Amino acid sequence: SAYMAIQDSYTSAVTHPNQYYVEGATAIGDMDDTKVMTARELRRIMNFTKRVNTAGLNPIPMNGEDCHMVLASTYVCNQLLQDEEFRTVVSQADTRGDDNRMISGSIGKFYNLYVHSYERARLVAGSDNVEEVFILGANALAIGYGSEPRFLVRHEDAYGDRWGRGIAQILGVARADWQNAADSVTLNQSSGNWRVYRDAEEWG
Numbered sequence: 001s002a003y004m005a006i007q008d009s010y011t012s013a014v015t016h017p018n019q020y021y022v023e024g025a026t027a028i029g030d031m032d033d034t035k036v037m038t039a040r041e042l043r044r045i046m047n048f049t050k051r052v053n054t055a056g057l058n059p060i061p062m063n064g065e066d067c068h069m070v071l072a073s074t075y076v077c078n079q080l081l082q083d084e085e086f087r088t089v090v091s092q093a094d095t096r097g098d099d100n101r102m103i104s105g106s107i108g109k110f111y112n113l114y115v116h117s118y119e120r121a122r123l124v125a126g127s128d129n130v131e132e133v134f135i136l137g138a139n140a141l142a143i144g145y146g147s148e149p150r151f152l153v154r155h156e157d158a159y160g161d162r163w164g165r166g167i168a169q170i171l172g173v174a175r176a177d178w179q180n181a182a183d184s185v186t187l188n189q190s191s192g193n194w195r196v197y198r199d200a201e202e203w204g
Contacts, residue, residue: 017177018052018135018192028195031130035197036079037072039086039110045070045135046111048192057137058189062114071118071134075198077107080115124195135192139176146170 021027022035023044049068050056059066072080080086089110107115124130147170154166176190 016175016191016193017186017188018048019195020048020192021195022197025195028124028127028130031127031195031197033197033199036083036199037076037133037196038080038083039089041196042070042080042086042110042113042115045192045194046113049113049135049137052192053187053189055189057135057192058139060136060138065112067109067112067114069134069136070113070115071121071136072115072196073119073121073131073198074117075200076121076131076133076196077115077117079199080107086110129198129200130195131198133194133196135194137190139189140191142174142176144172144174146172 021031022037022041025031025035046068048057049059057068060068107117109115118134121134122132124132150168152166152168154164175188177186177188178190179186
């Protein structure tokens with residue numbers, strides 16, 4: 001679905017209105033190496049998508065089901081793959097052979113949450129090992145276009161021997177926050193921000 005913006009009142013909060021920590025922690029100081037992503041935490045995220053602000057996040061219709069997307073770094077996804085409950089469910093319910101997620105390393109669908117590895121996830125300011133995980137529903141972002149698309153030639157590489165067509169356009173993207181009917185409370189029915197301890201490798 002699409003929405004037409006009729007007014008921009010600059011009321012979006014800097015801090016995400018739907019910001020939570022793993023296992024109900026309330027601050028970075030509560031985070032340690034036990035506060036990682038698990039199957040239990042995915043169920044908690046699923047509850048969040050159904051109940052936040054009473055109505056839940058706007059769902060993404062996929063194959064006749066109401067779904068949401070979870071974007072997490074490789075480190076967080078690897079910790080999820082090490083969770084015993086998650087491993088048991090996937091090994092028994094997923095396909096056999098090389099396409100099994102415990103072998104292929106993909107995450108995929110779990111409780112109508114589509115978990116994807118996202119390498120631009122950021123550390124929380126002031127922490128070396130607490131990372132942001134993004135929960136996305138429909139209408140999570142608002143995009144404003146500042147110019148008409150312009151077609152151009154792109155010279156890729158090989159000293160310009162390889163080239164193709166491209167599109168240049170000026171646009172801006174922002175988180176879609178909303179206000180209640182009385183314009184008194186800023187809400188977000190489209191996304192959430194989860195904070196998870198990550199166990200990074202020595203190069204991370």
